[in-house]
Amino acid sequence: MEAEVGLGLFSLSAVIVDKAEPSEALRVNVAWALNRPNSTKLLCSKQLEAFRNGTVPIQEVDIKAERGAFMVCDEVTLEAHAKEQWSIVTDVNKGPVEVADLLEALKSPKALWKEVFTDVEAGSANLMELVAASDGLQLTNDRLLNIRHFANTMFNIMRGGIFDDHYNIDKSDFEKYMAKANKIAFKRNSQTLSQLDSYFNLHTLKTLASASSDADFKRLAFEYLPLKFSRRHGDPSRPWNKFSINTRDEVTGEKILDYQGNWRDIFQNWEALAHSYPEFMEGMIHKFLNATTFDGYNPYRVVKDGFDWETIEPDNPWSYIGYWGDHQIIYLLKFLEFIEDYYPGTLQQYFKQEIFVYANVPYTIKEYKEILKDPKNTIDFDHEGEESIQYRTASLGADGALLLNQNSEIHKVNFLEKILATVLAKVSNLIPEGGIWMNTQRPEWNDANNALVGNGVSMVTLYYLRRFLSFFEEVLHQEKGEVKVSTELAVFFRGIAGALEHNKDLLNTGFSDVQRKDVLDSLGEPASAYRWKIYKNGFSGTFETLSIDELSQFTELARLYMEQSIRSNKREDGLYHAYNLMTVKGNGVQVSYLSEMLEGQVAVLSSKYLSAYENADVLDALKSSALFREDQYSYILYPNKDLPRFTSKNCIPTARAEASELIAALRRSGDKTVVLKDRNGVYHFNGMFNNVNSLNDALDQLPSKYDALVSKDRALLSSIFEEVFDHKSFTGRSGTFFGYEGLGSIYWHMVSKLLLAAYENTNMALKTDDEILIGRMYDHYFEILAGIGAHKSPKLYGAFPTDPYSHTPGGKGAQQPGMTGQVKEDLISRFGELGVSVKEGKLTFAPRILRSEEFLSNQGVFEYVNIENVVDSVKVPKGGLAFTYCQVPVIYERSDKPQIVVHTQSEAHTIDGDTLSSELTSALFQRTNVIKKIAVSVVK
Incomplete structure (x- = not known):
C-alpha cells in the first residue's frame, strides 16, 4: 500500500515457474478509492472476522503470501435526504511508468474523480456505438424487451466481433493480413496494393479481386473480414479455455482488428451479424469453406489469420482430438440461405471458379474396416504432418496450413466441390433409419452427450441434412451444363451415388439389419478409399466433369433417403x-432408441420436411411431454430422472452371478478382484471398476490358473456388466450430472433454437390461412418466448431477466451469464417478430406476429447512432415503435393499409405496399447513408 495516497499494489515477487532460472514479475494490478481520504484500507481479508465482531480494522501496508483484496473502512453520517459518493477503482497489468503517473494523479483526487467518470461515460458511449452498429437499439412500449435486445446484441458481437467502420477498410490492416497469410502472394500483388487509398471500401476490394487473375489474392480478398471486439467463448474456470481480446497494441497504442472463436461459436454469432452487414455475407461463406478439410470436416478454431486445431499433449489431461459432427451442415446452410435471399445468383457465380481451398488438419481418419471394429477410436494425430505444416507456415504464412496437391501447389477447387465434399462426408456415414453415424471422436452441439461418440447415430444432423439437400436442389435447378471437380472426389461421388441408386428400392420397403449394414458398407468403403488416397498421395491436380443433372439427381435421391429415415423415427x-x-451384430447393424430429447424436436421442426399441421402437432406433443418444466415454463434437454441410490447400484442378479464358473472359483479361493458378495447375499462388481475396460483389465491380471475360466466366462461377465450398468445407453454427463447440460437442466440456447424453429413454422402456418392452425402456432411461439424470460421476476429467473444466461439447473436460478450462442437465435427471432424479411434481394416490412402491446402508449424519442457514428434522434408517434436495420431508423405506425416512406437527404419516396425496390434495398444493405429514415405504415 502506498499509504500517502491510498494506492494498493498487488504483485508477485516473481513469476511462478519451476525452472531454475530468474523470472521477474514486472507488472502489477492496482486499486484505489476516491472521495474517502481518511479511510482505512485493507489489502486482504484477514481482518474481516474481527471487523464483524466489532473490532476497528488497522491500516494494512505490506501483506505477503495472502489472497489479495481491496477494502475501504470508514464512518459516514448522513442527514435526511443527504448523500455521499465514493468510488473504488481497480485496474490490471500496469508497469512502473503507469504506476508513477497514477501516484501523481492521486495527489489531485478531484481532478482524478472527474477523469474517471469522464472515462466511464466515454466507455458507455463507445459501447452504445458498438451495439448500435449491429442494430441493437429499439424503442417499444416494452422496456424490458428493449434492454434484452440490447444485451443480446452486445453479447453477440462480443463473441463474433463487429465490423470496424461499416464497409470501410484500413489499407494498412489489409496489407498486414495479406502478408501474414501468404508472403509470396503479398509480394506478387504489391503493385496492386500500392494503388489503393489509405482507406477504401469493400466494393473496391471486391471489384479488384474479381478482376484479378491471381487466385490467391482473389481468395484472400474475398474472405477478409475487418472485425474487432471479438473473443472466444467459454467458462474461464475451465482449464482448457484461454482467451485473448486484442483491441489495442500495448506498445504503440494503435487499434487492432482481430477475431477468434471456436468454430461453432463464431459462425453462429456471425449469422445475426450478417443481417446488419449483408455485404460481408460473401466473406463469411468464403471463410467457412476455405477452413474446411477435403474429408468434409473443420478445425477446432477460426482466427483472423487462419485456423488451428486441437493437439495431443502428453502432459495435458484435457487434450483430445476429433471433429464435431454438427459443425458442417446447418451453420453453413444458414449463410447460403441468407445470400440466396439477399443476393440471388451469387452462389452460381462460383460454380466454375477454382478459388476455394482445403484446410490441412493433421488428423487421419482410420479406414472403414477399422472404424467398424472400434468406432470410438477413429482418428490418429499426424505428428509428422503437423511438423510439415509448421515449417510451411513459418516460411509462407498462414496459407502454409492449406492442403497441397502432388505438384506441391495449394489445391484449388470450385464452390460445388467444397459443398460436395461436405455432403459426401455425411451421406457416407448414413445408417438408414438410424441417422448419421457419429464416428469422429467428438459429439455434436450438446457436449454433454460426449459418450454417444462411436455408438451414437444422429438424427439431428440428418434432419438438417435434409434441409441442406432440399436447398441445393433448388439452387442446382437454376443451372445447366457441367462443372469440374477433383478426379479423386469424382470417383468418391460416383461410388456414393451408385450405392444410393443400387439400394433405392428399399426406401419403399424399409431396411432389415442386414440390408442396413450392406448400405453402410457400400457408403463407408468409397469414403475410406477416397480419404486414404489423399492421405497417402495428395490430390493429383487433375479434374473430371460432372453434369449439373447428375448432381441434381444425386441430391434428390439423397434427400429421399433422409426423408425415409425421418418417417421411421417418429415416436x-x-x-x-x-x-x-447402432450395434454391429454379425452381418447386420441394429438400431436402438434413446429417450426423447429437445434437440431432436428443434432439428425436425427445422428440417422443412414436415407440413404446417405436423409442425403444430410436434409442438403440441412437446408441451405434453416430460421435457416441459412447469416452474420455468420452458423445456429441459432430456427427461429428468432419479438416478439409483448408492445401495441400489452395482447389484448383480444372483442367478446371473452364479451362472459364472469363474466367479464361483474366485469365491472359493477368497479372491475379491472381480466380484464381491455382501452379508445380505448380494453380488457386486469390484468398487474400483468404472467401466467394462476395468473389468477386462482385472480379468487379464488374474493368476494363470484361471486362464481357461477367464476365456470361457469373459463374454458372460461383460454381458452381466452391461446389464447392470447399461453403458451402451450412456450418453455422457447429460445422463449422470445435474449441473450445466445435465439432468433437470434447461439449456437456454436450445430453447432459443426452438423459438426460431417455431417462428419459421408460424410463417409456414400463415400461408395456409387456417385460423385455428395459426392460433396454435401463435400460442406456441409466445409461450416459448415467455419461458425464455425477459418478463420473469428476478426471483423466478434467478438473475436479472434482461440478461441472457447459459443454463438453469433444476432447483436453481440461471447460471453463467451472457456469452452464449442463444443470443443469435433471439436476435433473428426478434427481427422476425418485427416482420423484417428479405426475398429476391428485396426488403419487406410485414409484421404478422408483432404484439400490439409493443406499440408506444405515448409519443417517444428514439435515440440511435447513425451511419456517420453520430448520436441522433427521431420522434416516434403514439402508437408507433422504432428500431434500426443496417443502422437506419425504421419507424412503425399502425394504419389501415401498408405503405412505406423512404426518406433521403433531399426527398421522400412513397411506396404502396410493404416491400422496397431492389435499388432501395441495395442502398440500405450497402450503408450508403443515402437513406436517412424509413417510415412504415403497418396494417393493424
Missing part, C-alpha cells in the same frame, strides 16, 4: 428421435 408420442444407438 409413438408424436415426437421424433434425436439420437439413436
Whole structure:
C-alpha cells in the first residue's frame, strides 16, 4: 500500500515457474478509492472476522503470501435526504511508468474523480456505438424487451466481433493480413496494393479481386473480414479455455482488428451479424469453406489469420482430438440461405471458379474396416504432418496450413466441390433409419452427450441434412451444363451415388439389419478409399466433369433417403428421435432408441420436411411431454430422472452371478478382484471398476490358473456388466450430472433454437390461412418466448431477466451469464417478430406476429447512432415503435393499409405496399447513408 495516497499494489515477487532460472514479475494490478481520504484500507481479508465482531480494522501496508483484496473502512453520517459518493477503482497489468503517473494523479483526487467518470461515460458511449452498429437499439412500449435486445446484441458481437467502420477498410490492416497469410502472394500483388487509398471500401476490394487473375489474392480478398471486439467463448474456470481480446497494441497504442472463436461459436454469432452487414455475407461463406478439410470436416478454431486445431499433449489431461459432427451442415446452410435471399445468383457465380481451398488438419481418419471394429477410436494425430505444416507456415504464412496437391501447389477447387465434399462426408456415414453415424471422436452441439461418440447415430444432423439437400436442389435447378471437380472426389461421388441408386428400392420397403449394414458398407468403403488416397498421395491436380443433372439427381435421391429415415423415427408420442444407438451384430447393424430429447424436436421442426399441421402437432406433443418444466415454463434437454441410490447400484442378479464358473472359483479361493458378495447375499462388481475396460483389465491380471475360466466366462461377465450398468445407453454427463447440460437442466440456447424453429413454422402456418392452425402456432411461439424470460421476476429467473444466461439447473436460478450462442437465435427471432424479411434481394416490412402491446402508449424519442457514428434522434408517434436495420431508423405506425416512406437527404419516396425496390434495398444493405429514415405504415 502506498499509504500517502491510498494506492494498493498487488504483485508477485516473481513469476511462478519451476525452472531454475530468474523470472521477474514486472507488472502489477492496482486499486484505489476516491472521495474517502481518511479511510482505512485493507489489502486482504484477514481482518474481516474481527471487523464483524466489532473490532476497528488497522491500516494494512505490506501483506505477503495472502489472497489479495481491496477494502475501504470508514464512518459516514448522513442527514435526511443527504448523500455521499465514493468510488473504488481497480485496474490490471500496469508497469512502473503507469504506476508513477497514477501516484501523481492521486495527489489531485478531484481532478482524478472527474477523469474517471469522464472515462466511464466515454466507455458507455463507445459501447452504445458498438451495439448500435449491429442494430441493437429499439424503442417499444416494452422496456424490458428493449434492454434484452440490447444485451443480446452486445453479447453477440462480443463473441463474433463487429465490423470496424461499416464497409470501410484500413489499407494498412489489409496489407498486414495479406502478408501474414501468404508472403509470396503479398509480394506478387504489391503493385496492386500500392494503388489503393489509405482507406477504401469493400466494393473496391471486391471489384479488384474479381478482376484479378491471381487466385490467391482473389481468395484472400474475398474472405477478409475487418472485425474487432471479438473473443472466444467459454467458462474461464475451465482449464482448457484461454482467451485473448486484442483491441489495442500495448506498445504503440494503435487499434487492432482481430477475431477468434471456436468454430461453432463464431459462425453462429456471425449469422445475426450478417443481417446488419449483408455485404460481408460473401466473406463469411468464403471463410467457412476455405477452413474446411477435403474429408468434409473443420478445425477446432477460426482466427483472423487462419485456423488451428486441437493437439495431443502428453502432459495435458484435457487434450483430445476429433471433429464435431454438427459443425458442417446447418451453420453453413444458414449463410447460403441468407445470400440466396439477399443476393440471388451469387452462389452460381462460383460454380466454375477454382478459388476455394482445403484446410490441412493433421488428423487421419482410420479406414472403414477399422472404424467398424472400434468406432470410438477413429482418428490418429499426424505428428509428422503437423511438423510439415509448421515449417510451411513459418516460411509462407498462414496459407502454409492449406492442403497441397502432388505438384506441391495449394489445391484449388470450385464452390460445388467444397459443398460436395461436405455432403459426401455425411451421406457416407448414413445408417438408414438410424441417422448419421457419429464416428469422429467428438459429439455434436450438446457436449454433454460426449459418450454417444462411436455408438451414437444422429438424427439431428440428418434432419438438417435434409434441409441442406432440399436447398441445393433448388439452387442446382437454376443451372445447366457441367462443372469440374477433383478426379479423386469424382470417383468418391460416383461410388456414393451408385450405392444410393443400387439400394433405392428399399426406401419403399424399409431396411432389415442386414440390408442396413450392406448400405453402410457400400457408403463407408468409397469414403475410406477416397480419404486414404489423399492421405497417402495428395490430390493429383487433375479434374473430371460432372453434369449439373447428375448432381441434381444425386441430391434428390439423397434427400429421399433422409426423408425415409425421418418417417421411421417418429415416436409413438408424436415426437421424433434425436439420437439413436447402432450395434454391429454379425452381418447386420441394429438400431436402438434413446429417450426423447429437445434437440431432436428443434432439428425436425427445422428440417422443412414436415407440413404446417405436423409442425403444430410436434409442438403440441412437446408441451405434453416430460421435457416441459412447469416452474420455468420452458423445456429441459432430456427427461429428468432419479438416478439409483448408492445401495441400489452395482447389484448383480444372483442367478446371473452364479451362472459364472469363474466367479464361483474366485469365491472359493477368497479372491475379491472381480466380484464381491455382501452379508445380505448380494453380488457386486469390484468398487474400483468404472467401466467394462476395468473389468477386462482385472480379468487379464488374474493368476494363470484361471486362464481357461477367464476365456470361457469373459463374454458372460461383460454381458452381466452391461446389464447392470447399461453403458451402451450412456450418453455422457447429460445422463449422470445435474449441473450445466445435465439432468433437470434447461439449456437456454436450445430453447432459443426452438423459438426460431417455431417462428419459421408460424410463417409456414400463415400461408395456409387456417385460423385455428395459426392460433396454435401463435400460442406456441409466445409461450416459448415467455419461458425464455425477459418478463420473469428476478426471483423466478434467478438473475436479472434482461440478461441472457447459459443454463438453469433444476432447483436453481440461471447460471453463467451472457456469452452464449442463444443470443443469435433471439436476435433473428426478434427481427422476425418485427416482420423484417428479405426475398429476391428485396426488403419487406410485414409484421404478422408483432404484439400490439409493443406499440408506444405515448409519443417517444428514439435515440440511435447513425451511419456517420453520430448520436441522433427521431420522434416516434403514439402508437408507433422504432428500431434500426443496417443502422437506419425504421419507424412503425399502425394504419389501415401498408405503405412505406423512404426518406433521403433531399426527398421522400412513397411506396404502396410493404416491400422496397431492389435499388432501395441495395442502398440500405450497402450503408450508403443515402437513406436517412424509413417510415412504415403497418396494417393493424
